[in-house]
Amino acid sequence: MNKTIEELHELLVSGKVTSEELIKESLEKSKEVQDKYNAFVTILDAVKSGNVTDSLLSGIPFGLKDNFSTKGILSTGSSNTLKDYVPFFNATAYENLLKSGAVLVNKTAMDEFGMGGTGTTCHTGSVLNPWDRTRMCAGSSSGSACAVAAGVYPYATGTDTGDSIRKPAAYCGIVGYKPTYGMISRYGVFPFASSMDHLGALTRSVKDAAIVVDAMKGIDDKDMTSWDSKDIHLYDSINGEVKGKKLCYIKEICDIENYPNASDELITHLENFNKTIELCKNIGMDVEEVSIDKTLLNAIASVYVVISCAEATSNMSNLTGLIFGPRGEGKNYIEMMKDYRTKNFSPLIKRRFVIGSYVLQAENKDRYFNNAQRVRRMLVDEWNKLFENYDAVILPVGSGPAKKFDERTDMLKNESVVLEEHLQVGNFGGFPSITIPNGFVSNLPVGVNITGKCYDDINVLNIAYALESNMTYKNQIAKEVSNG
């Protein structure tokens, strides 16, 4: 299970290994990873082997984030509100993976309904980082990132509304890719903030990410925001040719001068990012520094919270406990619903609902919700202006390696949070965006992100592939480290 999808496919086709053997290994590893890191909601012990065909994914095990509806299989969204929910239909992206012959072996734990970035709000408990159990995986695709990094299988699916694929990937030393909005149907995936929800893949190589998204994507009658991508062949289009490509990075995010109280880890992280910039130049790309108004950048986190909380408040109003879910107690239906929602939502979700409700009130809407949407447009316009001159924006992911569990990161802080939150612009604009590992800080992996203009996924993947090919972090499996 420490191989790439291409390698596993060759082994399967040549008969050197069988699907049954891969599944057995993956299930054994799932149990080990569950004991050590608590990465799963469900492990499918009775899964049957798959037929091996020309499809690269055929016969190979994988994991699905627990907010994907799976027919006949528990799908909780890592929430107590749906702790017993078993859908009677499949999410389209999962159905597409099944058609490719992929074999589901487990459902991965996540921040409740995707509304968190720590992996600590899953109803099954926190997911631990496979490099260092005292640290978080980030979220919300925490279990998927953990399992792929730990070598349970070559890939798992994820969803990404703020950075929920791309940050866990960085914290776990793997690849996280969300394609352009609408390339993958959202049907059957529990909605969080519909205008920013993306699906994607967590893998250990860029080519694997392309293979998986090729299989997941496609126009869908059940998702009116999906579009026809049949002429886009991600995997076949990766050639690593990047000579003459132009990249930019944003001074106000990357310059250490912006952080007068920088920790040693942040200093090393940004130095490491600069080495990646030099590498880009060495392999034939032009890289330039650009500037964006700091007021806009500093607003990213609040814009995200206002819009996502507002949409989530509305999306999750159907969770009453009456039609599905464990019914609450009370004399009437109001009391029953209140009992169900109070007992079963985590504190983080509850307070985000209140904020979402407040910003949508008629008297507050223009000041908060509409203005957040206005700044969303301003930020997207700024990025689109960059894409007129550059093939992609390259930026460091987060402010260093995975955070310790005792560092609170699910609250907005008063100081600038731009380094932690800038990936959310990729969700504001629907841009294709990929994180790949680019080194180590404090013996723990860190990542770099490449984001391009909408529908230009191939370009983004090619740049990531060229960088990956010139670094030594492709297909790395987590090794627990001791930092004293």
Add this chain to the structure above:
Amino acid sequence: MAKFTEEMVRDYADKLLIGLTDEETKMVLDEFEVIDKNIDLINDIPNIEKIEPMTHCLDRCIDHLREDEIEESPSIDDILSNCDDSLTDQVKVPKVVE
């Protein structure tokens, strides 16, 4: 602009049918204070009111509509399979009118 108060937090929570502890109420107010400061900065952006709010990625929320054809509906048994209390083919709820 009226300040977001503890009383208002409790009122909104009540409308949302969720109960908050004192600690959770304080966390809402603390988090909201940061948002409010940022929104103040946003409000200072010249001519911000002239910008069209962006409601969706790609500026459109409809790319594809299916044909208006009748499809098979899910079975009632399937729909009720996750419901804790049902009677014949309906969800059973307590008396609504008191």
